[in-house]
Amino acid sequence: DGGITQSPKYLFRKEGQNVTLSCEQNLNHDAMYWYRQDPGQGLRLIYYSQIVNDFQKGDIAEGYSVSREKKESFPLTVTSAQKNPTAFYLCASSALLGNEQFFGPGTRLTVL
Amino acid sequence: GESVGLHLPTLSVQEGDNSIINCAYSNSASDYFIWYKQESGKGPQFIIDIRSNMDKRQGQRVTVLLNKTVKHLSLQIAATQPGDSAVYFCAENESGGTSYGKLTFGQGTILTVHP
Numbered sequence: 031d032g033g034i035t036q037s038p039k040y041l042f043r044k045e046g047q048n049v050t051l052s053c054e055q056n057l058n059h060d061a062m063y064w065y066r067q068d069p070g071q072g073l074r075l076i077y078y079s080q081i082v083n084d085f086q087k088g089d090i091a092e093g094y095s096v097s098r099e100k101k102e103s104f105p106l107t108v109t110s111a112q113k114n115p116t117a118f119y120l121c122a123s124s125a126l127l128g129n130e131q132f133f134g135p136g137t138r139l140t141v142l
Numbered sequence: 143g144e145s146v147g148l149h150l151p152t153l154s155v156q157e158g159d160n161s162i163i164n165c166a167y168s169n170s171a172s173d174y175f176i177w178y179k180q181e182s183g184k185g186p187q188f189i190i191d192i193r194s195n196m197d198k199r200q201g202q203r204v205t206v207l208l209n210k211t212v213k214h215l216s217l218q219i220a221a222t223q224p225g226d227s228a229v230y231f232c233a234e235n236e237s238g239g240t241s242y243g244k245l246t247f248g249q250g251t252i253l254t255v256h257p
Contacts, residue, residue, distance in 0.1 A: 034185075072231060072247040073186070088244065120185050130176060131245060133185035 033057040034134035036121050041139045043115075051106045051137045053121030062104035063122040063131060066090060073120060079104055108139065115141045154254045161222045163251045165215040165232035172234040176245065177206060177217045180229045189217070189230075219253075227255045 034055045043049045055062065061080050065073040075088030079098040093112025098104055104123075108115045118138050122131040155161050167175075173194035178186035192199045192206045192215075199206050205218040215232050229252050233245040 036185075070250075072249045074247075075244055078244065122185075130188055130191055132188065133178075136183070136185050138183075 034121060034123055034132055036119075036134040036137050039135065039137060041137055043139070043141050045141055046110045048110060049108050049115075049139065051108065051119055051121075051139070053104045053106065053134060055102055055104075055121075055123045055132075055134075057123055057125075057132065058101070059123035059125050059132075060101070061124045061126060061129075062098070063124075064088075064094070064096065064104070064106045065120040065122065067118040067120060067136075076106065076119075115139060151249065152252045152254070154256065155222050157222065157224060157255055157257050159222055161217075161219040161226070161253060161255075163217045163219075163230050163232075163253065165217075165248055167213050167215060167232075167234050169234065169236055169246070170210075170213060171236045173237050174235040175206070175208060175215050176233045176235075177204075177215075178231045178233065178247075179226075180231065180250070182228075186231060222253075222255050224255045224257055227253055229253070 037052045063078040064076040066076055067073050074090050076090055076094050077085055077088050077096040079085040082098055082101050085096050085098050093109055095107045118136050120136045121134040124131045176191040177189040179189050180186040190201045190204050190206050192208050197208055203220045207216045229250040231247050231250045233247045235245050
């Protein structure tokens with residue numbers, strides 16, 4: 031999966047709890063991204079980061095938060111404000127913003 | 143915002159046939175396009191890309207064609223194999239626009255290859 035790891039592969043949480051999804055890359059890429067994928071759907075951008083300590087909202091940022099304290103790490107927190115958090119979450123990185131993106135294996139989050 | 147879409151949501155072919163997956167895009171300013179393959183439960187895998195200064199680009203068993211006049215992108219897979227069965231996404235990016243760096247993905251086409 032191109033040097034990008036996401037953990038865990040499956041995650042279960044109770045409704046109302048915040049949960050943080052991990053994303054680490056060893057590709058020395060500057061840009062990182064978080065996408066959400068629902069069954070039978072394409073990818074929708076949640077947040078992206080061009081460089082350390084900087085990040086921008088994507089198309090569906092409500093109910094999510096991110097941080098970029100280290101170049102190799104871009105964790106995503108799914109907060110209780112996210113109305114429908116059950117989905118497949120994909121992290122990606124690229125050498126620069128706009129270049130080819132490499133994806134991690136994904137985390138499937140199920141909120142019970 | 144503008145989006146990328148696909149003509150056919152599913153495609154079934156016999157092993158050994160050639161496959162053609164189509165994609166229409168609406169942003170005429172898009173200048174970079176990528177095809178990804180996603181197997182069940184996995185992250186998308188890069189197949190091939192093309193920039194708008196090209197009409198055709200070939201890889202191993204795959205060819206991407208870009209028709210800017212009608213804003214159409216296609217992925218051709220030669221001698222399709224069962225291992226090619228997956229969902230295929232096209233994605234586009236406008237390098238000079240306010241959405242720079244943000245890939246816009248199509249809905250995807252499910253390719254099923256029958257032995």
